[in-house]
Amino acid sequence: MKALILDASRHTASVQDVSYPELGEGELLVKVHAVALNPVDALYVYHPLARTGRTVGSDFAGTVAAVSDSGIPSVQVGDRVAGFLQGACSSNERPGAFAEYVVCPADLVWRVPSSTTLEDASAVSLCALTAAQAVFFRLGLPAPFDWGRSEAADDARPLSFFIYGASSSVGLYAAQLIRHSAEAASRTVHLIGTASKARFPLLQAEPYSYDALVDYRERGWVQQVRSHSNDGFNYAFDCISEGPTVRQVSGLLRDGGRMAIVRSREGGAWEDGDLPVEPIYGAVWEGLGAEILYQNLVVPVSEDARRFAASFYRWLSSGAPVTPNPVRLMPGGLDKIVPDGFALLGSGSMEDRQRRRTEAWMKPISGEKLVYRIDEGGRDSQDQDSK
Template sequence: MKALVLTPATKEVSIRELPIPEPQDGEVLIRVHAVALNPVDANYVAHPLAEQEQRVIGTDFAGVVTAVGPDLGSSSDLRAKVGARVAGFHQGACSTNDRPGAFAEYITAPYDLLWAVPDSMSLEAASTISMCGLTAAQGVFARLGLPCPFDGETASSADSANDVTNVLIYSASTSLGLYAAQMVHLAARSSGRKIRLIGTASSSKHEFLRQEPYKYDVLVDYRDPNWMEKVKEATDGEGIDRAVDCISEGETVYKVHDTLNENGKMAVFRGPKGGQYDPTNLRIKPIYGSAWEGLGHEIGYNGITIPANPEARLFATKFFSFLSTAATDGKVKLEPNPVRLMPGGLERIVPDGFALLGDGMVSERSTSRREDYMRPISAEKLVYRLVDEDN
C-alpha cells in the first residue's frame, strides 16, 4: 500500500510502499477513502515530535472495513463488520509514541473508537468530523460541564440555578467552532436549559452562522476593537459563563478570559507553550486537555508524558457510539464541516494542503498561490480523496 511517511530527522515527507497492516484483537482493517487535514498534521511535520526513523502521518480518516480482528468474527456491532462505512482519527506524528497515522491506503483501528457513517453522508464529509468533533465534545461537555446527551448530566447546581447560560465561542467559523456550536445546542436540547450562544467571527460569516445547525443568538466581528464590550452587553452585563477559545493563541486567551464573569470557565485547545500565553496572568485558569487522550494510550508530547486516561477513552467510545446511531436511525448527530475537496490524493497533501495550513500560528497563515483551491481557509475542511467510494 501507499502511505505518506515522515522522516523526523530530516523533516522530509514522501510516498512510501508499506505492507498492509493486519488487524489485531479488537481492531478492524479499513480501506481509507478520504482524509481530512488538521493544523496539527502540518505543524508536527515541520516541528516533529516523532522519534522513529519513519512515521506515517495524518489524523482524520473515513473508509470501509475490509477485515476484522480474530476476536471480532462473531461481533454484532456494525462497526466490526466487513463492508461497514466508518470514520475515526489517529494520532499521526503528534507524539513520540510509535503509532502510525491515517494518511495511508489501509489502516487498522479499534472498532470502538470508530463511528458508523450513515448512507446519507459521503465519506469525504464524514472524514471531517472525528478528531475535531471529539475535541469540541471534550471542551463543551467534559471541561466546561454543560449537560452531555451521551454521558449523563454534568452541570453543576450553580449552573442550573441560572435562567440563561451565556456561552461564547471565539472564532466560530473555524472547524472546531462549527462543532462546538452544535455541542452547545445538543446540551440545551438534552437538558432543557436556556443557553444564549454568542460567537465571534468575520462579519462575512455571520449569515452562515445564524443558520441551522449553528443558530447563534449573537454574533460580533472579532476585528471590532470593542468586541469584548459587545459580548458583555449581549449578556445583559452578566458576563460569560462558559467560553470556548477555538484559536487559543496569545491575545485570544487573554481577551476571551476578560469576558468571563467571576464563576466563568473557559476551554482552550493549545497549552501555554504552544499557545504562547501565561496562565499565571489570569484570574481564571483556562482548562486545557488533549484530544489524543481519547485514544486511551500514554502520550509523549512536547517533552512531557501524559499517562493513559481510561476515563477519556470511555468518553470517546460513548461519543463515537452516539454518532453511530445515525447509521440506524437516519438522524445525523453532527453536521459535517463544509468540504473543500482538494485535488491530487496523497501526493498533494504536503505541497498544497500543508502550504495552506502553515506550520505556526493560525493568525500567520498566508499563501501566494493563485489556484482557486488554494484560497484562504474559512469555515471548511480540506479533504483529499484516496479512492472513489464505488471502488
C-alpha cells in the same frame, strides 16, 4: 500500500510504499476513502517530534476491510466508518491515518449514516471529539448521550456561552454540541461568537444558530462581545488560543465562569500571565486512552476519556446528530497533501498560513475542512478540477 511518511530530518513527508498494517485484538482494518486535514498534522511535519518513517495524519473515513480474529459484533466487513488516529505527532510509536489502509480500535470509530458521504464524514472525528471533550468532559455541560457521568441538569436558568473562533473546525462542532446540550437539559443558552463577517450567515443558520456574532478583526471586538452579556459569560471556549486571545477571552467571564482552550500553556502559543480564570486545556489524544508523549507534556492514560470518546462515537452513529463541517475537496490524493494542504495549514499559528497562492483551491481556510480522496488517488477531484 501507499502512505504519507514523515522525513524528520528534512521537515517534510512523502508518499512511500509501506507494509499493510496488522490487525490487533479488538481492531478493524479500514480501506481509507477520504482523509481530512488538521493543523496538528502539518505542525509536526514542519516541527517533528516523531522519528522518520512514521505515517502522518489523523482523520479518516472508509470501509471496513477486515475485523480482528475474535470478531466484533457491532461492526461488519463493508461497513462505512470514520475515526481518527494519532499520526506522526508524538514521540511514541503510533499509527497515522494518511494511508490506503489503517487499523484502529473498533470502539473509536463511528458508523457513517447512508445520508453522509465519506468525504464529509472524514471531517468529523477529531474536531467533533475535541469540541465534545471541551463542552461536556471539561466544562461539564450535560451531554445528550450517556457516558457514565451525569452533570446536574436541574438548573433551568438561561446560561451564556462565548466561542472565540466560531468558524474554526472545532468551533463549528462546539456550537452544535452546546445546542444539543441545551435541548437535552431543557435550558436556554445565549450563544455568542466571533468570526469574520463573511462567515456570519453560516453561523446564524442552523445547526449553529448564534444569537450574536462579532468580527474579531475589528478593533474593540472585546467590548462588543461584552455588550452581549449582562455580567460576563458562564462559559467560554477559545478555539484559537494564540497570542492575546486566552487573556482576552478569560476577561469576558463572570465570577465562577469556566473556560476551555485548545492549545497548551507548555506549547507557548498564547501570552502567559495572570488570568482572571484558569483556562482548562486538554488534548484530543486523551480519547485514545493511551499514554502519549506530546509537545513537552505527557498525556496520561485516562479510562474516563476513552469511555467518553467511545460513548460520543456511539452517539454519532445514532442517526447523524451532528452536521459535518463544510468540506473543501482538494485536488489530488496523498501526494498533494504536503505541497497544497499543509501549505494552507501553515507551520503552527494562524498568522503563518499562506495567502500567496492563487489557485482556486488554495484560498485561506475559513469555516471549512480540507479533504483529500485517497482510494482513487484523488482522480475524481483532479478530473473535476481540469474541466
